Amino acid sequence: MLKYDLVVVGGGPAGMAAALKAKECGVERILICERDETLGGILEQCIHTGFGLHYFGEELSGPEYAARFIDEVEKTDIDVKVNTMVLDITTNNVVIAINKQDGLMEISATAIVLAMGCRERPRGAISIPGTRPAGVMTAGTAQRFANIEGYLPGKEVVILGSGDIGLIMARRMTLEGAKVKAVCELMPYSGGLTRNIVQCLEDFDIPLKLSHTVTEIKGKDRVEGITISKVDGNLKPIPGTEEYIPCDTLMLSVGLLPENELSRAVGIKLDKVTGGAVVDQYRETNHEGIFACGNVLHVHDLVDFVTQEAQTAGEGAANYILGKKEYPEFRVHTKGINGVRYVVPQRISIDGSEEPVKLYFRVGQVYTNAAVKVTRNGNVIYAKKKRKLAPGEMENIVIKPEDLQEFSEGDYLFIEVEG
Amino acid sequence: MSYDIAIIGAGVVGSLIARKLSKYDIKIALVEKCNDVAMGTSKANSAIVHAGFDAVPGTLKAELNVKGTKLMGYLCEELSVPYKNIGSLVVAFSEEEMETLKELYDRGMENSVPGLKIIGQDRLHELEPNVSKRALGALWAKTASIVCPYELTLAAAEVAVINGVELYRNFAVNDIQFENELFTIKAESGEQIEAKYVINAAGIYSDYIASLIGDNSIEIVARKGEYLLMDKSLGGVVNHVIFQCPTKMGKGVLVTPTVDGNILTGPSAKDIEGKDDITTTSDELDMVRKYTSYSIPNVKLNAVITSFAGLRAHSTKGDFIIEPSKVNPHFINVAGIESPGLSAAPAIAEYVQDIMLDVCGRLPKKVKWHRTRPEPIRFRELSTVERRELIENDPAFGQIVCRCETVTEGEIIAACHGPIPAWDMDGVKRRTRAGMGRCQSGFCGPKVAEIIARERNQDLLDITKFGDDSNIVVGKTK
Numbered sequence: 001m002l003k004y005d006l007v008v009v010g011g012g013p014a015g016m017a018a019a020l021k022a023k024e025c026g027v028e029r030i031l032i033c034e035r036d037e038t039l040g041g042i043l044e045q046c047i048h049t050g051f052g053l054h055y056f057g058e059e060l061s062g063p064e065y066a067a068r069f070i071d072e073v074e075k076t077d078i079d080v081k082v083n084t085m086v087l088d089i090t091t092n093n094v095v096i097a098i099n100k101q102d103g104l105m106e107i108s109a110t111a112i113v114l115a116m117g118c119r120e121r122p123r124g125a126i127s128i129p130g131t132r133p134a135g136v137m138t139a140g141t142a143q144r145f146a147n148i149e150g151y152l153p154g155k156e157v158v159i160l161g162s163g164d165i166g167l168i169m170a171r172r173m174t175l176e177g178a179k180v181k182a183v184c185e186l187m188p189y190s191g192g193l194t195r196n197i198v199q200c201l202e203d204f205d206i207p208l209k210l211s212h213t214v215t216e217i218k219g220k221d222r223v224e225g226i227t228i229s230k231v232d233g234n235l236k237p238i239p240g241t242e243e244y245i246p247c248d249t250l251m252l253s254v255g256l257l258p259e260n261e262l263s264r265a266v267g268i269k270l271d272k273v274t275g276g277a278v279v280d281q282y283r284e285t286n287h288e289g290i291f292a293c294g295n296v297l298h299v300h301d302l303v304d305f306v307t308q309e310a311q312t313a314g315e316g317a318a319n320y321i322l323g324k325k326e327y328p329e330f331r332v333h334t335k336g337i338n339g340v341r342y343v344v345p346q347r348i349s350i351d352g353s354e355e356p357v358k359l360y361f362r363v364g365q366v367y368t369n370a371a372v373k374v375t376r377n378g379n380v381i382y383a384k385k386k387r388k389l390a391p392g393e394m395e396n397i398v399i400k401p402e403d404l405q406e407f408s409e410g411d412y413l414f415i416e417v418e419g
Numbered sequence: 420m421s422y423d424i425a426i427i428g429a430g431v432v433g434s435l436i437a438r439k440l441s442k443y444d445i446k447i448a449l450v451e452k453c454n455d456v457a458m459g460t461s462k463a464n465s466a467i468v469h470a471g472f473d474a475v476p477g478t479l480k481a482e483l484n485v486k487g488t489k490l491m492g493y494l495c496e497e498l499s500v501p502y503k504n505i506g507s508l509v510v511a512f513s514e515e516e517m518e519t520l521k522e523l524y525d526r527g528m529e530n531s532v533p534g535l536k537i538i539g540q541d542r543l544h545e546l547e548p549n550v551s552k553r554a555l556g557a558l559w560a561k562t563a564s565i566v567c568p569y570e571l572t573l574a575a576a577e578v579a580v581i582n583g584v585e586l587y588r589n590f591a592v593n594d595i596q597f598e599n600e601l602f603t604i605k606a607e608s609g610e611q612i613e614a615k616y617v618i619n620a621a622g623i624y625s626d627y628i629a630s631l632i633g634d635n636s637i638e639i640v641a642r643k644g645e646y647l648l649m650d651k652s653l654g655g656v657v658n659h660v661i662f663q664c665p666t667k668m669g670k671g672v673l674v675t676p677t678v679d680g681n682i683l684t685g686p687s688a689k690d691i692e693g694k695d696d697i698t699t700t701s702d703e704l705d706m707v708r709k710y711t712s713y714s715i716p717n718v719k720l721n722a723v724i725t726s727f728a729g730l731r732a733h734s735t736k737g738d739f740i741i742e743p744s745k746v747n748p749h750f751i752n753v754a755g756i757e758s759p760g761l762s763a764a765p766a767i768a769e770y771v772q773d774i775m776l777d778v779c780g781r782l783p784k785k786v787k788w789h790r791t792r793p794e795p796i797r798f799r800e801l802s803t804v805e806r807r808e809l810i811e812n813d814p815a816f817g818q819i820v821c822r823c824e825t826v827t828e829g830e831i832i833a834a835c836h837g838p839i840p841a842w843d844m845d846g847v848k849r850r851t852r853a854g855m856g857r858c859q860s861g862f863c864g865p866k867v868a869e870i871i872a873r874e875r876n877q878d879l880l881d882i883t884k885f886g887d888d889s890n891i892v893v894g895k896t897k
Contacts, residue, residue, distance in 0.1 A: 035819065083818060085819035085822065098817050098819065099818070100810070100817040103807055103810040103814075104803060104810060119857075119858045119862065120861050122725070122859035122861055123725070123859065124648070124723055124724045124725030125721075125723060127647075127699070127723060129698065129701045130699065132699075133884070134883065134884035134890060137864070138861045140861060144865045145865055145892055146896055148865070149869070149892075151879055151892035151896065152892060152896050153892055153893070154892075155893050176896050177897065215701070216698075221883075221885075221886075221888040222890060248893065249893075264652075
């Protein structure tokens with residue numbers, strides 16, 4: 001059996017940042033298992049720019065952002081196994097993984113960081129009626145065909161879902177000479193970043209049809225066209241509003257789901273809203289010594305925040321490995337109410353630490369001129385005015401250590417929107 | 420090419436007949452209009468082996484269902500096809516439906532169905548705690564089973580091919596001439612073959628195929644059924660096939676585990692115009708959802724990973740039609756094979772064999788007949804030790820391609836070079852389960868396409884989802 005202090009599952013931005021941070025903190029034997037051919041994760045197919053504005057203060061492409069971390073990993077003695085799939089994690093922290101060279105490996109780990117990322121919601125999950133021809137694919141799959149394999153997924157495209165990948169692919173397909181006929185969004189607002197709506201749709205005159213969905217797919221072999229319909233306040237298609245759009249491709253960008261099959265198998269408690277693990281401020285799960293970060297924990301819109309979160313997890317794992325972990329006296333829970341869909345971390349370990357705790361959250365709808373409020377036992381401990389809050393943009397607030405000192409066991413910290 | 424027998428249609432019925440007849444020392448062609456076997460009803464149905472209490476006593480359906488169900492377990496073992504004898508429960512929600520259970524029980528007795536029992540509420544909830552508390556009782560049929568219908572079709576066709584049957588794909592028959600005791604069978608592509616005897620196992624198109632020799636006695640109405648397939652995380656919500664009481668349109672909506680551990684619900688039932696409408700509709704799927712919740716109230720309907728529709732070949736005569744045509748006794752119709760067609764299929768193959776022995780006279784047997792096919796490797800089912808050995812022998816099994824279903828590159832390569840090689844993405848999917856999981860080929864799609872292209876020496880541009888013009892990509896990037 002192989003032995004490591006830390007095994008990081010996933011070599012994308014989260015996995016690399018966590019491993020590097022753990023190394024920096026003094027962890028000796030670290031292994032990253034990556035299922036793809038190279039480190040970098042999904043960034044490798046994100047050839048557009050817009051990465052790194054927060055973290056590096058400059059605008060990089062996905063592969064460039066990844067390369068900075070790959071270079072750092074290469075400078076260290078962190079072991080990397082690519083084309084390596086982790087099949088299982090046992091309750092006593094043994095990682096079962098396979099690849100062509102090493103065959104089936106059993107790797108014993110003191111701590112594990114889960115950084116498997118997320119996957120796209122497929123067609124079936126939203127049950128679009130009609131035929132089942134070629135040419136229906138998720139935006140990420142289309143992105144891989146175009147940017148990694150060098151093939152054009154379609155010539156006349158409709159995109160369902162205005163999440164960031166959908167928006168980015170609208171521009172990418174247009175630049176490749178395809179005609180993007182519309183981007184449809186079920187909700188009355190886009191789920192993507194404002195800058196992407198401007199730079200990917202408006203700059204190319206691609207219509208964004210809010211409150212619209214695809215109600216039928218037509219085509220025997222390859223998609224021949226789709227019908228879109230306007231939806232009412234309950235998101236149900238309104239009869240009589242059907243519009244047929246001839247096209248050969250329907251791209252879906254209808255949500256991302258954290259890939260937590262391994263976490264579930266090892267008995268890690270998951271948050272029903274995020275689809276990721278329930279963690280404390282060090283990103284430690286309910287299974288001692290197993291940490292989670294990045295899109296496997298909750299779906300981020302900016303990789304810069306993934307990096308920061310992964311560093312937190314890497315440091316947490318390092319403290320655990322090096323015996324520096326402070327065992328908490330108790331934990332308090334965070335909870336989003338009144339418009340706040342979720343909060344990560346879901347609990348805060350009260351362990352005498354003097355560090356502030358950053359809480360990340362998302363709202364459930366668009367708010368303008370609203371306020372974010374944090375309360376404990378009815379007392380407001382934080383309030384801030386916000387000009388705009390949108391589901392597509394993750395927010396964060398910092399809880400000061402002195403506020404944490406006031407907590408007692410069983411307390412809840414509520415985050416809510418006012419206005 | 421000239422054959423003794425041409426079988427039209429490589430669905431489960433045609434393929435099992437081909438396997439059965441392949442033990443005789445004669446030349447057989449199995450012709451299929453699609454790019455692969457099992458492309459019609461055989462790939463989109465409830466995947467149930469029915470106990471046999473539904474069919475009207477005295478019909479061919481009743482006789483062949485009970486006999487086929489008896490044969491199925493052994494056949495699946497022989498062909499290494501996933502099969503589980505889990506039993507079925509017809510659940511009654513009213514006193515009236517309890518009466519229906521008694522009728523079904525009596526009918527089952529008449530059909531000689533073994534292992535039937537009417538159970539009360541308590542026993543039902545003991546067996547299936549998630550069945551609605553409103554249920555009053557159930558008819559428990561212990562011989563009912565689940566099977567993988569497309570794998571069964573493929574396995575049967577593979578054994579046939581191993582024993583010398585020639586499979587013609589993309590051979591859409593559109594003309595049959597009979598002259599000098601010989602049929603000339605022509606395809607849309609212009610290809611043609613000759614045969615002394617024809618077996619018409621063309622499913623929903625069997626009336627059309629019969630009409631090509633002037634036999635207009637068959638009328639097949641395509642009856643569409645829509646289904647929802649749920650994520651494996653729902654596995655265990657039910658452990659038997661859960662039926663509702665039957666209506667005249669069908670057996671009601673069922674909820675069942677699949678052999679792969681998913682949950683399948685459906686089908687709706689709607690007679691359609693024409694024969695190629697396999698669209699799913701929101702109305703019918705809503706109906707399936709509604710009836711599913713009726714049986715199993717706490718089933719998580721948002722765990723759907725895909726929906727699909729299949730067509731049942733409903734004969735207006737109501738029973739299976741398995742007999743030589745009145746127009747030409749060398750042309751054997753095997754038509755109207757709707758539910759319980761899958762259950763009956765092994766018995767149908769034997770029945771057709773007897774007919775052929777009757778019309779052809781004595782047929783010489785092959786000296787050596789291979790009863791089975793090489794067992795496909797299913798990495799996800801192996802133990803740690805077996806996995807380790809496998810990768811040591813062939814490193815391609817150390818590369819996971821489909822992460823949702825744990826399918827290795829080795830399995831995909833094998834599927835591309837099997838007795839009936841996969842030619843397209845869906846072919847690989849049915850053989851290996853790559854792309855069948857919760858991401859529905861989002862991640863593995865491009866890789867599978869690449870492997871098929873490499874193994875078949877083709878460009879990715881030519882790789883299709885299921886043959887014809889179902890290409891995955893349309894050009895190269897700039």
